[in-house]
Amino acid sequence: MTAPVTSPVTTQATAPTRSRLDPLPEHSADNPLSVHALTVAYHRKPVLWSIDFNAPPGSLTAVVGPNGAGKSTLIKACLGLLPKATGIVEFWGRPLRKVRDRIAYVPQRESVDWEFPVSALDVVAMGRYRKIGWCLPVSKKHKQAARDALAQVGMADLAGRQIAQLSGGQQQRVFLARALTQHADLYFMDEPFAGVDAATERTIVELLKDLRDQGKTVVCVHHDLTTVRSYFDRCLLLNTRVIAQGPVEDAFTDENIRRTYAGKLTLLSEAAQMVGPASSRSS
Amino acid sequence: MTFLTLDLAPLLAATLAACACALVGNYLVLRRQSLMGDAISHAVLPGIAAAFILTASREPIPMLLGAAAAGLVTVALTSLIQSLGKVDRGAAMGVTFTTLFALGVVLIQHIPRTIDLDADCVLHGNLEALLWFPPDNITLASLATLPRQVHTLAFVMLGTIAFTAVFYKELRLTSFDPALAGALGFRPGLVNTLLMTLAAAAVVASFEAVGSILVIAMLICPPAAARMLTNRLGTQILLSQAIAIATAVGGYFAATQLPPLFVPDLTLNAAGMIATVSGIFVLAAAIVARIKDRPKPNPPSPAPSPAH
Numbered sequence: 291m292t293a294p295v296t297s298p299v300t301t302q303a304t305a306p307t308r309s310r311l312d313p314l315p316e317h318s319a320d321n322p323l324s325v326h327a328l329t330v331a332y333h334r335k336p337v338l339w340s341i342d343f344n345a346p347p348g349s350l351t352a353v354v355g356p357n358g359a360g361k362s363t364l365i366k367a368c369l370g371l372l373p374k375a376t377g378i379v380e381f382w383g384r385p386l387r388k389v390r391d392r393i394a395y396v397p398q399r400e401s402v403d404w405e406f407p408v409s410a411l412d413v414v415a416m417g418r419y420r421k422i423g424w425c426l427p428v429s430k431k432h433k434q435a436a437r438d439a440l441a442q443v444g445m446a447d448l449a450g451r452q453i454a455q456l457s458g459g460q461q462q463r464v465f466l467a468r469a470l471t472q473h474a475d476l477y478f479m480d481e482p483f484a485g486v487d488a489a490t491e492r493t494i495v496e497l498l499k500d501l502r503d504q505g506k507t508v509v510c511v512h513h514d515l516t517t518v519r520s521y522f523d524r525c526l527l528l529n530t531r532v533i534a535q536g537p538v539e540d541a542f543t544d545e546n547i548r549r550t551y552a553g554k555l556t557l558l559s560e561a562a563q564m565v566g567p568a569s570s571r572s573s
Numbered sequence: 574m575t576f577l578t579l580d581l582a583p584l585l586a587a588t589l590a591a592c593a594c595a596l597v598g599n600y601l602v603l604r605r606q607s608l609m610g611d612a613i614s615h616a617v618l619p620g621i622a623a624a625f626i627l628t629a630s631r632e633p634i635p636m637l638l639g640a641a642a643a644g645l646v647t648v649a650l651t652s653l654i655q656s657l658g659k660v661d662r663g664a665a666m667g668v669t670f671t672t673l674f675a676l677g678v679v680l681i682q683h684i685p686r687t688i689d690l691d692a693d694c695v696l697h698g699n700l701e702a703l704l705w706f707p708p709d710n711i712t713l714a715s716l717a718t719l720p721r722q723v724h725t726l727a728f729v730m731l732g733t734i735a736f737t738a739v740f741y742k743e744l745r746l747t748s749f750d751p752a753l754a755g756a757l758g759f760r761p762g763l764v765n766t767l768l769m770t771l772a773a774a775a776v777v778a779s780f781e782a783v784g785s786i787l788v789i790a791m792l793i794c795p796p797a798a799a800r801m802l803t804n805r806l807g808t809q810i811l812l813s814q815a816i817a818i819a820t821a822v823g824g825y826f827a828a829t830q831l832p833p834l835f836v837p838d839l840t841l842n843a844a845g846m847i848a849t850v851s852g853i854f855v856l857a858a859a860i861v862a863r864i865k866d867r868p869k870p871n872p873p874s875p876a877p878s879p880a881h
Binding site: 366369370371387390393395397401402403406407408409412413416419420422424425426427428452454468478 | 603605739740741742743745746748749750752753755756757758759800803804805806808809
């Protein structure tokens with residue numbers, strides 16, 4: 291059991307002028323994830339602007355924001371799947387390539403072709419591929435590990451089913467089982483609750499809490515504002531830049547949510563930035 | 574003896590080309606990149622023609638180098654048109670491929686007569702021209718006297734088998750979920766480049782046998798037919814190989830043996846017939862898949878629509 295982490299709420303609307311030489315925040319080696327001054331651009335248009343974000347160990351963090359706020363982009367940039375314009379992402383104070391074995395990723399369910407000719411077990415076994423290594427076949431031991439993970443999400447009897455013949459909720463469970471079988475310490479999940487049935491939603495919530503109770507860390511893109519308080523203990527409110535982050539009870543306030551979802555306010559803060567850093571806000 | 578002289582080499586060439594192309598084609602179909610085969614086979618033509626003109630030979634190495642150079646030019650031109658013309662990537666590719674293909678056809682028509690290559694052969698293949706004059710007592714060693722094209726194709730076939738076997742797991746992962754592949758450190762970009770290189774090699778090697786247009790049928794038809802008949806990747810690959818052999822052998826004999834039964838001394842273009850048979854297989858597979866799917870006593874529970 292890890293005690294819920296409390297840290298001050300940070301609200302940010304400063305210009306992204308932090309240089310690489312700035313000292314990193316203290317204790318970054320303890321944090322499973324620390325993001326410093328991360329900016330990501332697509333066709334020279336910023337999608338993420340000077341993001342500073344920490345996920346303390348044993349925390350469940352919801353990444354919340356409107357469509358196009360850069361939530362998935364944040365996860366992909368952390369995992370090195372998208373190029374960073376600037377910024378540093380560290381895991382336990384180390385670069386990604388040193389710690390890939392400790393990180394699991396659940397992409398959006400719609401990001402893959404579910405007609406692909408593989409079984410549920412085949413997909414879950416993909417979570418073992420890094421442990422197996424390049425060019426070696428999936429051995430019995432790894433198949434068994436995949437079977438165990440499927441049982442953990444209540445799908446032991448559907449292991450041989452082709453993935454197109456699973457319901458949306460079952461497909462999402464397969465993705466979760468695939469992440470579980472990596473036995474990682476940090477989990478990135480991109481909208482695991484999207485389009486799932488009530489039973490699957492309960493299963494996922496239980497799994498998240500189990501992971502947290504084992505001291506694991508979860509960063510989860512989440513769409514449903516009504517469940518943020520009950521499912522997560524921390525949140526990151528994101529709309530191209532960080533609006534607020536911290537424990538849910540402090541950061542997930544009506545005021546911050548309004549600022550996250552109101553496009554006009556974002557424009558205003560951008561205008562403020564053009565005038566100069568002196569006009570940057572704090573709350 | 575006429576079989577060995579007239580039919581064996583074309584049959585071997587057609588079968589090897591069909592199998593090599595189908596093996597790579599499985600992954601093109603699964604990645605929804607079927608048109609890449611089309612694009613590759615068009616874009617490499619000027620490179621191959623230039624290699625013919627420069628080296629005055631049909632050796633496989635200069636051909637592959639020429640094809641690779643054409644590939645690089647394609648990428649550069651596509652990016653250039655995309656950024657200068659402010660059009661989307663598909664449009665830029667379409668312009669580039671057709672232009673390069675046209676350039677290739679023009680080049681071929683200006684090739685000196687001393688080089689044995691013409692537009693017909695490149696477009697339609699010349700399976701029938703592959704003759705073998707075996708020694709009197711045939712041993713395994715006398716297979717070395719088979720036409721050069723058969724050797725090249727056998728080499729490429731072995732290469733594709735080795736690649737798809739060694740990287741089976743990596744190809745499956747990067748084809749299904751490139752994002753996870755990247756997160757796990759499996760280099761989806763590198764695997765994709767290797768796959769495209771292999772597809773180009775299979776296309777270039779099959780060029781002389783079946784022609785640049787009909788090679789597309791070999792890349793796509795057997796995997797597409799196999800895809801409709803199974804939901805297992807391994808089974809799909811084996812089925813695609815069986816269908817590839819059946820289309821090559823069936824198409825060849827349909828072109829050479831069937832017409833004379835009706836009209837004396839009439840034969841059809843073998844490559845064309847192989848492509849036709851490939852199309853028939855896809856149609857048959859679609860019908861079989863439809864019939865197989867229709868009676869469903871226990872339909873799978875419908876997936877709830879994603880809520881957004």
